[in-house]
Amino acid sequence: MKVFDRSINVWQAGILLFVLMFANKILVLPSLLFEGAGMESIFILIFFFLLELGLVLLFLALKKKFPTQSFSQILISHFGKIVNVCFFVAFMIFFFAKAVLLYNVTYIFFRNLIYKDTSNLLILFCFLPVINHLAISGLRVMGRTCQLFFPVILSIIVFCVIVGVFGIGSRAIWFQSSWMDVLLTAAKHIEPFGDAIFLFVVMDKINIKNGDWKVMFYLFAISAVLVVATALVFMLSYTYTSFMHPYAVFEIVSFVKEFGGLGRIDIIAMVVIIILAYFHLAIYLKCFMFAFEQVFPKIDKIYSVITFNFLFVVTVIFFIINLETAVTFGEQILPYAEIFPFFILPIFVLIALAIKNKNVQKKPENGGNLQKILKNNERKELNNSQNKSILQNLNIASHLQNVNIPSHNLNYQQQKQKILKKQQKQVKLLKLNKKQKILNSKNNILGNKNNISNEEKNNLKSKNTQKSGFFCNKFQFIAEKEGA
Amino acid sequence: MKFFSHQLFKTPMLLVFVVMIVFYGFTALGRPAEINKFAVVTAIGIDKAEDKDLAPESTQSDNLSMPDNVNVDELYEVSLLTFVPVAQQSFTEKYKVINGVGKSISEAIDLAALNIGREIGLSHLKIIVINHELAETGLYKILDYLGRNIQISSSTKVVATDKTAKEFLETAQKLDNESSIKVAEHIMFNSDYIYSTESSLETFFKGSFGPTNVGLMACLSSKSKEEQTSPTAASDAGSGGSSESEGSTEDMVTQCHVYVFKKEELVTKLGERDMKKINFVIGDFDNGSLVIEHFSDQHFDDANLSFEIFGKTINYKVAYQNGIPVVHIDIGLTLRLSEVEQNHDLLQENVELFVITPEAERAIEKKVKNSMADGINLMREYQSDIGDFYTILHNDNKTAFHNFLDSLEDPDNYLSHMVFKVSVRVYAK
Incomplete structure (x- = not known):
């Protein structure tokens, strides 16, 4: 079975981030937070979202510096292969643990509220094939499916929050918990956060055009606001009994249903929980697959899916079988895993950002256009004097793809784009030359010399080199200066 | 059939769907409704x-x-x-x-x-x-x-x-x-x-x-x-x-x-009457009635007026005087005259167009204030903060309230040491 991984645009990446921000946060978390820190737990949520925002900012900075490189390539070029493997093992464990926690909470939710006789295997059977299919189909398919469901998810959660506001009636007590309570609760319940690191895993698959990064921030902000609003409405509705109600987004709708005149609108909340659970698990699996690929590069990708499935089923069925165990797992084991996204990863990323003039071109980019086009055999053919000047220009232009130009220097950016456009024209010209050369050789064999075509060729060459000459010289200077 | 089986294996999700149908179908058959x-x-x-x-x-x-x-x-x-x-x-x-x-x-x-x-x-x-x-x-x-x-x-x-x-x-x-x-x-x-x-x-x-x-x-x-x-x-x-x-x-x-x-x-x-007094303080009601006994003005002579409550608004404001919290309860009642009992048997005023006169307003205010005072005394007597004034005071000024509690010999009985002020606004429906 083949695994297709094509790049996604910033909208799709933003929507995946949006969806992932709800993972493990809108069901059990508000209740657990309230139990530990009362109403002040809202500030815990806000604080963690700010940390999460920090991760997104780090990602964008890294992406700006290394626009076409993968996180793995950056790690290898800056810290070596061992660090790279360690990092991706950590990614694997992190996303796997998250998936286990999320699945268990969702399963227990359905078992308690929908069908108490349902077995774990039965629910696994519903989830695993679909998430496997989504992950195998590739990141782009996942992104597009998410795009399709995005309005549904957004509108349902907004609806739940708005309906929940009508349930707010009792008085909540503020600032009763001590700072120590808040800190301890924060440390205990950090496990649902740090999901933004999935951006680093799929870094080279995301195409960000100039100015598009704002979309990612908007989507992140919307999801953060909705999570905080859900928790706030839940806590204000139930106040002192919040700890007795473990499923926040469901409970806020249910509260209004129970005390108001509405019918069973809590089903709407169930729908969004199902949709989100599918996407969360699929994204976690996809990230596991990417990480697996880096750790075991020689093994076929499909084995990452099989490994995930095997480990997942074993863990879910034999180790985490009820809400209490799931919560204990989330409170006592997973918080240690959060050291990775909030401490280790940012430090390494900051070091990579701080190091200047690292040879980013050492490993050629898989997305580089010129490297694909200019195959080695073509280069050999072009080593004649006639095309040397063009080749020189092309080399400079190809280098420009990886040369870091300060974003504030717009002239350089514009010039770079112009040169890149011209290089495409020149590639066409080279192909033309190649064809012409073959034609000439044929003509030579036949004894018919074609002088007109050579003239045309020379005219075209001189025309292009004249136009791009100034910029090429200038960028050649920059490239030489940077030691490329 | 060959084409179908070929398509089935070519499309894994279709296969999964078929397996799920079979699996759940048999599972359902094995369970009672x-x-x-x-x-x-x-x-x-x-x-x-x-x-x-x-x-x-x-x-x-x-x-x-x-x-x-x-x-x-x-x-x-x-x-x-x-x-x-x-x-x-x-x-x-x-x-x-x-x-x-x-x-x-x-x-x-x-x-x-x-x-x-x-x-x-x-x-x-x-x-x-x-x-x-x-x-x-x-x-x-x-x-x-x-x-x-x-x-x-x-x-x-x-x-x-x-x-x-x-x-x-x-x-x-x-x-x-x-x-x-x-x-x-x-x-x-x-x-x-x-x-x-x-x-x-x-x-x-x-x-x-x-x-x-x-x-x-x-x-x-x-x-x-x-x-x-x-x-x-x-x-x-x-x-x-x-x-x-x-x-x-x-x-x-x-x-x-x-x-x-x-x-x-x-x-x-x-009892119901006690609960009524307390509910006036805590504002936990939507309906009810209010009876003003022996009311006299230019329209009524020693009449018992029954008012139906149509709505209420209640606000609490807290101020501290010498470290003692003063809770100002501002209650607004929307009333309608529903019954008049007096010596003259005939209905003398058109109740549909009844306007609450200043005398009636004062009488209602007095009645409500008395009820509220009784309600507060009940809460004080049983040291039961039914109205959750603790939260109101805590949210208003945490430091001042806890200083007040610390100054008390019996912090549980904080209601007895607080001061309540009541203002009543009456509207006719």
Whole structure:
């Protein structure tokens, strides 16, 4: 079975981030937070979202510096292969643990509220094939499916929050918990956060055009606001009994249903929980697959899916079988895993950002256009004097793809784009030359010399080199200066 | 067929879909329908089974159901108002009260299930009735089970009864059969009135787990007409004071008290009038009536005016004077003159166009202020912060309030050391 991984645009990446921000946060978390820190737990949520925002900012900075490189390539070029493997093992464990926690909470939710006789295997059977299919189909398919469901998810959660506001009636007590309570609760319940690191895993698959990064921030902000609003409405509705109600987004709708005149609108909340659970698990699996690929590069990708499935089923069925165990797992084991996204990863990323003039071109980019086009055999053919000047220009232009130009220097950016456009024209010209050369050789064999075509060729060459000459010289200077 | 199988293996999701259909189909065939599995319980009654006489015959004769080594003092008798769903064309529910006695509530429910041969489904539970003796002594033990049970909704009503819960449920069953009066609805709509309070698991737990640790629970009484010796306070209290069943039935359910619990102990039982006074302070009402006695002005002469309350607004403002909190309660009432009782028999004024005169406004204000003062004194007397002033003061100025509490010798009795000021605004509907 083949695994297709094509790049996604910033909208799709933003929507995946949006969806992932709800993972493990809108069901059990508000209740657990309230139990530990009362109403002040809202500030815990806000604080963690700010940390999460920090991760997104780090990602964008890294992406700006290394626009076409993968996180793995950056790690290898800056810290070596061992660090790279360690990092991706950590990614694997992190996303796997998250998936286990999320699945268990969702399963227990359905078992308690929908069908108490349902077995774990039965629910696994519903989830695993679909998430496997989504992950195998590739990141782009996942992104597009998410795009399709995005309005549904957004509108349902907004609806739940708005309906929940009508349930707010009792008085909540503020600032009763001590700072120590808040800190301890924060440390205990950090496990649902740090999901933004999935951006680093799929870094080279995301195409960000100039100015598009704002979309990612908007989507992140919307999801953060909705999570905080859900928790706030839940806590204000139930106040002192919040700890007795473990499923926040469901409970806020249910509260209004129970005390108001509405019918069973809590089903709407169930729908969004199902949709989100599918996407969360699929994204976690996809990230596991990417990480697996880096750790075991020689093994076929499909084995990452099989490994995930095997480990997942074993863990879910034999180790985490009820809400209490799931919560204990989330409170006592997973918080240690959060050291990775909030401490280790940012430090390494900051070091990579701080190091200047690292040879980013050492490993050629898989997305580089010129490297694909200019195959080695073509280069050999072009080593004649006639095309040397063009080749020189092309080399400079190809280098420009990886040369870091300060974003504030717009002239350089514009010039770079112009040169890149011209290089495409020149590639066409080279192909033309190649064809012409073959034609000439044929003509030579036949004894018919074609002088007109050579003239045309020379005219075209001189025309292009004249136009791009100034910029090429200038960028050649920059490239030489940077030691490329 | 070859094409189909080829397509099936070519499209893995289609294969998964087919497998799922087959898997779930067979699983469904192997399970009985839920409708045949559960007995739907709409009300639970919990009594203390002090001796074996209270245990049902079936339980007494069954050694497995009630072990001999169990201390009978700790036994609970659970009565379940149950109906067994049967697929019929007509929509009828035939209820029956079944019993079980056990050392704990869960055991008693399990044993009750043995008597009906079905699993007990509590998802549709509407009301929990607790015998008053049990409520006064061991309420929180019972509520622990009810709070933990994931099937029971937090909006389930919980009430005490002055008789046995079993008797109450039997009366409730008769009422439902004969006149379609449902006790759960009874308590739900009573809470809108000024004479009662909301009495659900959620509100009780909210009060009990809050900083004041005060929980309220309504007490209902099942009576036959002959038993009613004296007229209730309904004449004064109006329509909300008690609900009388209509029709030929001899049974009825009335509200007798509101139980006030503080820190897991019963503090007092409040009557309807007392509850009305407290509700004026805490603003927990939507409907009710207000009677001004011996009112005289240019229109009325020594008349008793009854006003119907159509709405209220209530605001609390806190200020500190010499470290003592002063709570300013600003209440606005929308009233309509509903009844005039005076020596002149004829209706002299058109009540539709009645405008509250300054004299009437002052009289209403005086009446409401007196009621509120009485309500505050009641709360002070029982040291029960029913209005949750603790939260209001804490949220307003945490430091000042806690300094005030620290300055008190008996911080629990903070209500007695606070100052209340009341302003009443009256609007005519």
